[in-house]
Amino acid sequence: MRGISVERFFEERKEEFQLELLSASLSSARPITVADMNRPGLALAGFTKNFLSDRIQILGETEMLFLETLDERERVRAIDRLFEHDLPCVIVAKGLEFPRYLIERGNRAGVPILRTPLSTTPFIHQLTEYLERAFAPRTNIHGSLVDVYGVGLLITGESGIGKSECALDLVERGHRLVADDLVIVTRMRGELVGEASERLRDLMEIRGIGIVDICRMFGIRAISRRKRLSVEVRLKEWGAEVDYDRLGLEERMTTVLGLKIPVV
The missing domain is CATH 3.40.50.300 (P-loop containing nucleotide triphosphate hydrolases)
Known part of the structure; x- marks a missing residue:
């Protein structure tokens, strides 16, 4: 399946999704290749088996509230677990505030981090529809x-x-x-x-x-x-000899x- 670069996705849907670049760069070593999203709550909590790293990672209110319950050292470890994988990009939904270390770790891993003010579920539906059209034959x-x-x-x-x-x-x-x-x-x-x-x-x-x-x-x-x-x-042109x-x-x-x- 052909992939879409994060740069192309950002430029094409920046206004529709009201996307904001939080990280230092849009450059990502891994293109977007699937239309499905992933919410990495379990990975942040420590369960990374069968983690879907090829998908765009969406951080919503639940994930951010979980990070807020952790002390500083546990929060760093949770974010590190997320960026141990090769991700196309991470998107923070609902315009939520985020730990500063999230941006630092994303920059070190070369993973673009974006933010949208749209609510998590409607945003996922709109983004999935866009990617399905982009990947469709x-x-x-x-x-x-x-x-x-x-x-x-x-x-x-x-x-x-x-x-x-x-x-x-x-x-x-x-x-x-x-x-x-x-x-x-x-x-x-x-x-x-x-x-x-x-x-x-x-x-x-x-x-x-x-x-x-x-x-x-x-x-x-x-x-x-x-x-x-x-x-x-x-x-077709009319032809007298053709049997219609x-x-x-x-x-x-x-x-x-x-x-x-x-x-x-």
Whole structure:
């Protein structure tokens, strides 16, 4: 599995998670490679068997209250036990105060220590969702993705066949644009989720018109950030010699990232 550096994580989610750097550096020898978190209460108490050192370590109110109950020498030993392992980073939640030795020991071990004012459980949920998306398998599809009555409609076809025009027609009728031209598809929790790239978000390129900002033209209700792919509509040039299935009795499927969705 590919990893994410702590520097990249900090830069990408610094504002969303209100992250603050407590240690001297963001540099870490161990990248983030799993989406799960670990709360190291047992390790601080002395039980380090099967310690999950590859995960981000979250220090919440329970862990900090435990450290406060210890005298200075026991507190140092507890923190030392934590940093005996090769950790990607440590995050202090709820904006809690921390022992000064935590920062000193983290700096010596080369482990970045961050802090967030967010409550521990909601923060863990948000961070897990971000990492699951980052580690999920993904692919790019040339087409348009529209939310039609809650159904994720992926419109594909050869270049110039009218994918964007069809998507714009649907938006004009009250449906919501997710992505145009380039759809980034991610497989998460057994589902295919599509979204636009940051550079093309809310934009459509219409032949003969140019670039259209859907959000400015139709309002915020006309766009959606991401949507589960439910069906692919494949546009083709009409051919008189081709035998088309007009009734739709034959169900056809297409495979994206190992998952099948209907195609019409």
